[in-house]
Amino acid sequence: DIQMTQSPSSLSASVGDRVTISCQANHGIDNFLNWYQQRPGKAPRLLIYLASRLETGVPSRFSGGGSGTHFSFTITSLQPEDVGTYYCQQYQDLPFTFGPGTKVDIK
Amino acid sequence: EVQLVQSGTEVKKPGESLKISCKTSGYTFSNYWITWVRQIPGKGLEWMARIDPSDSYTDYNPSFRGHVTISSDISLTTAYLQWASLKASDTAIYFCARLRQDRAAAGTSDFWGQGTLVTVSS
Numbered sequence: 027d028i029q030m031t032q033s034p035s036s037l038s039a040s041v042g043d044r045v046t047i048s049c050q051a052n053h054g055i056d057n058f059l060n061w062y063q064q065r066p067g068k069a070p071r072l073l074i075y076l077a078s079r080l081e082t083g084v085p086s087r088f089s090g091g092g093s094g095t096h097f098s099f100t101i102t103s104l105q106p107e108d109v110g111t112y113y114c115q116q117y118q119d120l121p122f123t124f125g126p127g128t129k130v131d132i133k
Numbered sequence: 134e135v136q137l138v139q140s141g142t143e144v145k146k147p148g149e150s151l152k153i154s155c156k157t158s159g160y161t162f163s164n165y166w167i168t169w170v171r172q173i174p175g176k177g178l179e180w181m182a183r184i185d186p187s188d189s190y191t192d193y194n195p196s197f198r199g200h201v202t203i204s205s206d207i208s209l210t211t212a213y214l215q216w217a218s219l220k221a222s223d224t225a226i227y228f229c230a231r232l233r234q235d236r237a238a239a240g241t242s243d244f245w246g247q248g249t250l251v252t253v254s255s
Contacts, residue, residue, distance in 0.1 A: 060240070062178075069245040072242060072243050075241040081243070117238075117240020118240075120192055121193075122240045124177060124178040124179065126177050127177045127178070
C-alpha cells in the first residue's frame with residue numbers, strides 16, 4: 027500500500043492567517059491526490075482533486091500543489107468556518123489511502 | 134441534486150450480522166462507482182472498498198477483504214455494506230461516497246453520505 031503522511035498533525039492560527047499543510051507519499055503518485063475537509067461531526071467534503079484542481083463551489087482561498095511524492099495544501103486567509111480536519115488521499119494505486127489528517131483550529 | 138442518504142445508527146452484539154445501506158438519487162446510479170470509508174471515532178479515514186454498480190465489479194482494501202461485503206441494487210439505486218459476523222473492533226462511522234467517472238479523478242469522492250454509526254458491544 028502507498029503510505030501517506032501529513033504535517034503538521036495539528037495547527038492553530040488566527041483568522042486571516044495563511045495556513046499550509048504538507049502531504050507526502052512513500053511512492054510516486056503523479057498528481058493523483060485529493061484534499062478533503064471534515065468539519066466536526068460531518069462527512070468529508072472534497073476541496074481539491076488532481077492535486078491542484080479546485081472542486082466546483084469551493085472558495086478560491088483553498089489551493090493545492092505538488093506532484094510525485096510531495097504535495098501542499100494552502101488556505102490563503104483562514105476563516106472561522108475552516109475549522110476541521112484536512113485529509114490528503116492518493117488514488118494512484120489501490121487501495122486508495124488517506125493521510126492521517128491535520129486538525130485546524132482558530133487561535 | 135445528487136444525494137446519498139445512509140441508513141440509521143445501529144447497535145449490535147459481537148457475532149451478529151448487519152447490512153447498512155446508501156440510497157442515491159439525482160444522477161444515473163450505474164454510471165458512477167460507489168466507495169465505502171471507515172472512520173473509527175476520533176480517528177482518521179480508511180478506504181475500504183468500491184463497487185461498479187453497472188456490473189457489480191468490486192475492489193477491496195486487503196485490510197477489509199473477507200470481513201465485509203459490498204453490493205448494489207441498480208433497481209433501487211442503492212449500495213450496501215454488510216458483515217456476516219461483527220466484532221467490537223467494527224465500531225465506527227461508515228461513509229459511502231460517489232466516485233468520479235473520469236480517469237483523471239477516478240479515485241475522487243465528490244458526494245458523500247452522512248455516515249452510519251455502527252456500535253458493536255456485548
